Amino acid sequence: MTRGLTSATTPGKSRFDDIYNEPDPRVYFRRLAPLEYEIPHHAQDVFRRTRADRAAAHGGADGPVTVLDLCCSYGINAALLNHHLTLAELYAHYTSPETEALTTEELIDVDKEFYASRRRADATPVIGLDAADRAVSYALAVGLLDDAYAENLERHSPGPQLRRAVAGAGLITVTGGIGYITHRTFEALLECARVPVWVTAFVLRTVPYQSVITSLAHYDLVTRTDYSRTYPQRLFTGPAEQRSAVEQTLSTGYDPTGLETEGRYHTQLYQSRPRPRPA
Incomplete structure (x- = not known):
């Protein structure tokens, strides 16, 4: 796919299908660098704090x-x-002349x-789940993931190995997938849970999240967010994507003024935790 194609799950959003399942992350970082893709940077401290909590x-x-x-992904x-690294250092590593020349x-x-x-x-251990089989294979090969599964839970039930792996997961994280995955994926995973599970999700403001919140509530998870704070994701690819994003943001009930109107996608952070039990 090319940059000019738009997403079927988020109308008007440019697609980057050609970078998500390469044998390694170099094309991914080279393509997203000019767009200042930054949400993993904002998630880094949030995920560490939530894991500790x-x-x-x-x-x-x-x-x-x-x-x-x-x-x-990768x-x-x-x-x-899990590493003493910043997102800027990853961009530098994967776009450097030294790595460009490698197989x-x-x-x-x-x-x-x-x-x-x-x-x-x-x-701590990290399990990776993504439909992109080559991307997760890379992450597993270099030691970033302790376990990895290339499964699409929107279409199929989790396999037996994934079920066993998910049973011990205490924190579910996501930065860029809501809209491509829905409440169906969360329900499939929570059915496998055998320990208390928390969910931390960064969600584009152009994408409705209420169906996921409702599904999580069925598993006694209470979801909260601070509507006064957003986290930038990336620059728009052009005026058409921006116009569409502004329209979608309004349709989900947010005010795009000063955020999407200034040229970037923004996300909302949702934290879902088990409902407190009565004393």
Whole structure:
């Protein structure tokens, strides 16, 4: 697919299908760099804090908090969660002349050392889920993911191995997938849960999220957000995408003034946690 195509799930939104399932992330970073794609940067500290809060809330009874990252792509959220790295450093790494000259196999060898040398002492297991099989294979090969599944839960039930993996996940994260995945994916995953699960989702303001909130409530998860704060995602690809985004933002009940009208997609952060039990 080309940049000029639009998304079927978010009308008017440019598609980047050609970068999501390459053998490695170099094309992904080269394409998104000019658009200043930045939401993983904003998610980094949020995911770390939420992981710590989830561990503290349950007294470590379940062991280290296993994170399930939805639409995980090349493992970028896992890289930022578990390593002494910034998103800017990842852009620099994957767009550098040194990595450009490597084959994918050579890059995998380089990246194994790159990530291992930056591993944080508080790193915890991360499971990746994405329909893009080559992307998750890369993330698994370089050690960003402890387990990875290329399954589409919008169309199929989770396989037995995914079910077993999800059973121990304490935190579900997502930065860029809502709209491509819906309440169906969350329901399929929560059916597999065997420990208390928290959900942290960054959602484009152009995409309705209420159906997911309603589904999570059926599993006794209460969802909250701070409507006064947004997190920028990326620049628009052009005036047509911006006009469509402004219209979609209005249709979901948000005011685009000073945000989408200024040239960028913005996201809302939703935190879903188990309903407090009566004392």
